[in-house]
Amino acid sequence: MSLVFSGVCSHAPGITGRAARAPADQKDALYAVFDDMRARLHAARPDAVIVIAAEHFANFFMNNMPAYALGMSESYEGPIEDPEWLAIPKRKARGDLSLSQRLISEVQQTVDVAFCEEWRFDHGIMVPLHFLDPHNELIVIPANINCQGPPLTPLHRAWAFGEALRRAADAVPERIALVGTGGISHWPATPDSGRINEAWDRDFLDRWSRGDKDAMLAYTDTETYAEGGQGGFEIRTFIAAAAAAGGKGTVHHYQPIPIFAVGCTIGTLEIV
Amino acid sequence: MSLVFSGVCSHAPGITGRAARAPADQKDALYAVFDDMRARLHAARPDAVIVIAAEHFANFFMNNMPAYALGMSESYEGPIEDPEWLAIPKRKARGDLSLSQRLISEVQQTVDVAFCEEWRFDHGIMVPLHFLDPHNELIVIPANINCQGPPLTPLHRAWAFGEALRRAADAVPERIALVGTGGISHWPATPDSGRINEAWDRDFLDRWSRGDKDAMLAYTDTETYAEGGQGGFEIRTFIAAAAAAGGKGTVHHYQPIPIFAVGCTIGTLEIV
């Protein structure tokens, strides 16, 4: 029928896996806004939710690294990580093969997306689902943008991917929600883990909130790496979510939490 | 420096593997034109040759099926098939990592190509190399278009891929040759193996020779399947080679050989 929801959130594994080590008030505030986001998402009554992730070598490796990928299966399992390490139990999430096929065929008209008849969710999708779909009720369509192994896809193609998903969502009879998930600046899983460039993050979120396409696409990867770390490459997921929505964004939460290794962010976008 | 050569040829495994079972005059005529094509290719003094293949589940499977892929390694091995079955000995072909990275980065500006730090050549690349590079001298950059597992990439994107490769070839200092390889009509590896729709093939080759983009992109997959079989989906490689060249094509050879399971085709294109 149409795109009925577009939002963004962080997915760092520390959010669940190292929850006890964060300042309690910061953790509680973040979790509360995740609860709000869940309410907003479910209020949109989606038939399926596309999660645009930036997965971390769980399914995709440099033997065959797609710039863009979409899942095409009846179900997906996760987390691929040790459930105790991530503090998220294993689940089998429902997919929708037919819906995936229709979305992929439409996306392929403009963006050369790989399709995947199997896909094991890592923390990049499991952390969002843990908060947004705690009872494992939603139909999930995983999407991925390679933000890990260079050469990375240019930002303007991430925008094109978001536009293609919007066109595809509008072309199917189902009500489609979309969640983009990534860090802004962060240096995850390195000795610099916990470093967060709040000024750079706030500047990016300002561009994102204004729906300012040109400003969002103006970053070079060299700049992003210098200011936002290798985790900053994941801005592609936020850019795609903005392109799909087409409207202005609202940042409901932004709080650097070093032990979570990211400036924890939650936002939603106006669908126009 | 620029694209210095663009051509097309068949790659059916029977061409080498079942050579003794074809009428000798037909086999000899085909092999002679392959020799001509080798002479033309080497006369262009390429620093590297991009082979646009339509590989057959040797490297890419439905767990992660890219629409477009490019190799990014210093070397590649093949054939993945039993060398006796294919009647082509194993070789390690030279790649060029740096050249691959530069080509991929440019292609990615418009086409979302997957990159592959390993790639084992199947008959789709080995049969062409067997004739065009018998002494294993050339630097090879493998490229792939998914022509096997649906949903398949639209024909207009195969055109865009050819254009992107041309732009990339023109942007690097090396002299780049390109060979597109695929069947036209054929029903390979099925009970219908040997069926060839000569009229449909000649009509396609007419559109291809005229460099008539609109006519080449006018096929639907349903039509192609009905008239050209599942092997007909490989016209995408010929279309990409035409897009890269930009000029008219010359068909140097066309001969249906049922035991080779394809209308054996060799052609070259004017670079404009």
Place this chain on the structure above:
Amino acid sequence: MSLYQLSKLLYELNRDDTLKTRFRADPRDIVSGYTLSEEEREAILRPDIGLLYVLGVNGQILMHFAALCGIEWSDYLQRMRDGVKQHGPVRAGIYAMTTSVDEKISGA
């Protein structure tokens, strides 16, 4: 879904010499690693090339499995024809047959 698993088994077998050796030594052990229907499992173990074709396995994967089983090219094509005679038309995938079961197109 299980055509995907069946095809994946053959895809991995075609690519991996170690898996081929293990398959030759103990095919049941290898097959047990994939979620297959009873019919699919039996088609692999027998091997019944015709049934695998009817189940929808892509010929570009199947022909290499046939070669692995020592089945010559013309015999491979004939077994697919026989499979359609015995089990009926192809049930899934893109490889439905378009000629009659008694037609030998390539002379093979």
Place this chain on the structure above:
Amino acid sequence: MSLYQLSKLLYELNRDDTLKTRFRADPRDIVSGYTLSEEEREAILRPDIGLLYVLGVNGQILMHFAALCGIEWSDYLQRMRDGVKQHGPVRAGIYAMTTSVDEKISGA
């Protein structure tokens, strides 16, 4: 090229429970299946998380190998810092360090 092989080993280990079990039982056997330099092989077998980091293994792969080896999160971060102290800066890949070796940014 061998950073690719080294990373692939850890990637496959992270994904595959059977491989994990086999690795625990006989790590040398698993490691022999990949084309590694002597230094890379030893870094895996010891295991030397700091050296693996310096060799350029992406942290998104390395952190799971550390967890597999029973190394706690803060200890994992410390071992990378110690690796840089001992072996010098990161030699390849995109994960060069941007803070000093004595800085504990996350408090971890």
